[in-house]
Amino acid sequence: MPATAPAKPRRPEEPAGPLLRVDSLHVRFGSQEVLRDISIDLEPGQTLVVLGESGCGKTVLLKSMIGLIRPTEGEVQFEGRSLSGLNDRSLAHLRTRYGFVFQGAALFDSLTILDNVAFPLREHTRIPDAEIRSIVGGLLDEVGLPRSVLTKKPVQLSGGMRKRAGLARALALDPQLMLYDEPTTGLDPIMSDVINELILRVHERPHVTSVVVTHDMHTARKVADRVIMLYPVFRLRPDEPQIVFDGTVEELDGSRDPRIRQFVEGRAGARLMELREEQARDHGIPAESPTDTETDTHEGEPDA
């Protein structure tokens, strides 16, 4: 089910082919397998949303895409160059073409918002400080933050403001590939929608490709032109692929795969049974049988 994305004009120097290729990626932490044989081709201009329940490896996949986590097997290629083959200097240089928005914004506590947003500019350019100030001001305008926050420390801002400041910092070097890790987690519905709007607005910049990792179906419906769903490895049979869905949002909504339906509709299903069994084990009581509505649907056939 390869999805089609609205094609954006390529930069003249961009080679043909996917912007980012994840090729047979396996990630293990000790004996724990987190990602199993993940392959994704990300075309320039796409907005890919990676869905999945907590602990399924979404964030690990996102961090692997920028080389923050080294694969156990397989590789990630950016414009055909394998990240594993790059030395530290080349990898650092390549990362200037990425923008990463972290789940908790990950602003530097000890710096003001101005210094935070200016950080990539001061690190990688020789732009004079006065000009950096004006660029930072423009970035804050773009994410809808008042200039009064420039002198504030991250701890003085609300969660939504911090997230927008994190987005402004990620945009500072005019990145080609934006990576968002749970951009709406922990925010109220209104602020979540503001963030979704900002993701769309950023995507309107020329040459921007985006990957959004989330478990928020509103975000997926609003921003995605391609959706991938990951399933936790420990819930899979040894021969099952970890990507249980790859397609458009409409196809996702039409899917009959019980694992996908359970996620899209937000039903606990047999997970409740697991919870009861655990409680029963703790208290030495025999577990109750699941009701019909709670029966696990995980053994069903995947969507064709």
Place this chain on the structure above:
Amino acid sequence: MASHSSASSATGATGWFANQVANLGQFAMDWVTGVGGVAVFAIQTVGWIFARRQRRDVLLPNFYQIGVMSLPVVALTGLFIGMVLAVQSYAQFKALGLETRLGSVINLSLVRELGPVLAATMLAGRVGSAMAAELGTMRVTEQIDALESMGANPIYYLVVPRFLGCLILIPSLTVMADFMGVLGGYFYSHVLLDIDYHHYWANSREYVDVFDFLLGIFKTLFFGAAIALVSCHHGFHCEPGAEGVGRAATNAFVHSFVLILILDLFLGIWLNNVHDFFRPEGPRRLL
């Protein structure tokens, strides 16, 4: 791991013995991996000192925290240790009728051992655990990942300034500890124990020379480097959550302190040999 699990399945005395061997092997492997990790970390840190010019705006706040803010506590520790040395030694020396020799004992102990080790211990307690907690929090809240994602090197930005701060400023802190210790010892001996100040200082001058002072200062360079590397390494490899940060801070102090003592012993042995090389006639007798 494989040997561990197979050992676990064995039963009886053989199984117990196999388990112990497996645990010992695992412990040895963890220890070697840990030491190797710190060594690689140290090499990377030293590499980054020379790879790129250091930024003044990054260095100065760290130097302020490590040096200026540690000065009062180091001075206070030195002052009291000088006085305590006078209290503890006085009775024995008085019994021998050698109370004017107190100056040499107090001041020699201070500049060779107690000043450097106490300054390092205070630095490990005040700065080392704070560095581990700060870097640990940055690891847990993904700030270190954020640095890397922006193409900046976290060792260059976070470890090198702290390493240089500890390395460059610990000698000054030691000088302060020595100075306050000498003052404390003199104050207690002269003002409270009424020892003649002329003989007190004359004996000090005779038995404590600049070589003793410099040996003490030289040792602190190793202590400073050890504190910074061990503490930053613990912060960088902090486990998630508040518990992980707390454990990183505690381990940073405990491991730094143990390392200071081990380094002190071996540096002491080595520096005595150096001393003997330059002064083959041996040390002057105190008594």
